[in-house]
Amino acid sequence: MTPRWRLPLRFAVLGYITLLILLPVGTVFYRAFQHGLGAAWDAVTAPDAVHALWLTILVALIAVSLNTVFGVGVSIILARHRFPGAWLLDALVDIPLALSPVVIGLALILVYGHSGWFGDWLAAHGITVIFSVPGIVMASMAVSLPYVVREVLPVLQEIGTEQEQAARTLGAGPVTIFRRITLPNIRRGLVYGVTLTTARVLGEFGAVAIVSGAIAGKTQTYTLFIANSIDNLDPQSAYAGAVLLCLAALLVLTVLTLSDRGREAWHRKAPA
């Protein structure tokens, strides 16, 4: 870089990041604690806020575990087995990345809503999906579906099958091989993928907004609670809730940075 340009470019870049990211996020923190710690605490411990938080945690637990099992399973299938249409399965997993969250939510309504494809069947069996918790879980699962596969599959493809074959020759069963060989090998990619999935589920808004009906105290997730607080002219609740989710995002970033370091070290070690 030309020395003459070094400083102006540095300050232009710092200015852009400050105006776009640092100052807005900082202002939310300031607003959340503007009326003291007590006001912020009251806002996040109000009944609707607590309910929204628990619902979000419940949804995340279900969606992340199911998507982790799916993600690891699909990665193993795609990396270790040959079958017709494998390339298609590989491509289809990525579809949610190309869809607007609102479109994903709408598409779920068209299948599981009261006038949807399975609407009559579900109603006849007394199952409510849309405007209810199952719909929120499904929307969260759909938007976060690709992340574990995208992180674990490349690792599996890169490590190859030598160790697994050696273990098999020595008489290890599939479960032992998975637990003792495959899982330790994919650990870092898995941590990365699960963290991305969790971040996406905790922060999902569009897809959940459209399927949940956002009924306060019932089907309101944390992001919906924040948006609703703004609509209800209750900015204190919105700011305090936003700070809580900001802290969660910072935690996510820390985990990603740490496991990224691990991943890079692993890649450097791995033969090209």
Add this chain to the structure above:
Amino acid sequence: MAAAGRLTGRVAGPALAVTYLSVLVLLPVAALITNAFSHGWGEFWSAVTQPEAVAALELTLAAAAIVALVNSVAGLAIAFVLVRDEFRGKAFISALIDLPFALPTVVAGLTLLTLYGASSPVHVDLAGTRLGVGAALLFVTLPFCVRSVQPVLAELDAETEEAASSLGASRGQVLRRVVLPSLLPSVLAGAGLAFARAVGEFGSVVLISGNLPFKTEVASSWIYSLSQSDDLPAASAVSVVLVVISLLVLIGIGWARRRFDVPETI
């Protein structure tokens, strides 16, 4: 046991995976397409050409294109500073770049609204303006534009640049003739990802845009309000247009990556 394992791998595994995918994604997408054309091609066409839909789609595409362009330049500059510059706090800035990835979109929207909204402490009110829509999209797409360029720039052979300058090329010429051409494919890949993300963005935009029809209403919020008023065929029709646009962009990026050997860094 081994035979059963092979059978599981060949049949049961893929079957389970496809079922899971069908329940969550494939059936819903099929229902979306069917619904969009449920009353025939004519209804589809009138749903996507009615004035409010056209205005929303035009705004979405224009804003996504401008934002992708602005952030490509910004992303290139940020990547240069992160790779070629040294200063205290660089690691912090680098971590900050990823924040929009981790931050829930609605929180992103709220942060921008807090600083650049009606009660702005700096008296810049972008609420209900197209600039506000742009700011939200700039925020959520910045990491794509930085992270697609940065690793390529870091890997770029210093020797080639040294060779060029030892052959008498000025610094400007090295930048124009050597550095920028090798970065161009990854800059375009980043711009494409940013564009695809911006086209479908909802959470970060709704708060600051105020969803004013014909002014700040983007395609995804138009779809949202159609579905709230139970006009599902029209909502599906506009959705299909959005899906086709982002699929085309993503397929284009995939093709370009193979064609120009751009590493997949995001």
